[in-house]
Amino acid sequence: MSTQKHVLKHAGDVEGSEGLRIDEEKAEQVIDALNADLAATYVLYHQLRKHHWNVEGAEFRDLHLFLGDAAAHAEEFADELAERVQALGGVPHASPATLQEESPVEPEDEDVYDIRTSLQNDLEMYGDIIETLREHVDLAQNLGDHASAEIVRENLVQVEEDAHHVEHYLEDDTLVVNE
Template sequence: MATQEHVRREFGTVEENELRLDREKSEQIVTALNQDLADTYTLYHQLKKHHWNVEGAEFRDLHLFLGEAAGNAEEAADELAERAQALGGTPVAGGKAQEEHATVEPEGQDVYDIRTSLENDLAMFGDVIESLRDHIELAENLGDHATAQILREIIVQTEEDAHHVEHYLEDDTLVQ
């Protein structure tokens, strides 16, 4: 454990930034980014849980897809955290803090059949997508076009992964 006694930046505060975005605007955007970061990590952990526990005839395809989707969520989380830091904020970090900032609810520790798991994933994807849309609009309204663009890039991949889950949940399947 670190022995440094001086805190360089207190969590929840936003410093002036070199991006020349007003501190009040940066504070609003960092708050939104930290919510998205916490939600995205919650999604990541749920996808990894399903990646680890999937069984059955479609195991291989689902295992690979869920691993890839979790990787996409992890990449998005990294982008969100780096943008929050660039705006003078501190990215939310650690399980307890992320749980406190997340607006999505994970399904819990039990293992469910894959259809139920994917339905839970799709519901969480939907919540994350709605939040990203709101935060794109917030960033645009505050004049932070770069954050809006970063969120747009994230939402494209998030929607694509959600669409794949939707296809896995269709009734037409070769598996009986």
């Protein structure tokens, strides 16, 4: 194990990116927004994984697969966000403590709930994230960072699609009979 302790860049520092030609002040605003999205996306990811691991019942298989796919979508989006933050000259949030602290959404607690409650919690979190993503698309666009706006916009489509699937799972119509 290396004993070197040379910090290349401190968390919170923004050095700007000469190649991207985005003003450092504007880059800071976009980085803050993207880091908030990154934190929220990881909170969502872990909650979806929790539900993926704990789902039971007659619709187990479909929900298990969907929740796994939705978590994978969140993980892919988090990676894109982190890489964009780095490209803009910032430091992406990475530690679990920072991710939870900086997230604009709150995860549910450690308890395991019935799947309907779990999905309702997921839908609430998706809604909050969707609202924030829309604001951040506008922010990046207004600051002239069209690439960041596009990255968030493209992923917003997937986030909305996954939220819409959760809505479908929460509908009352089902083939399962409770007696």
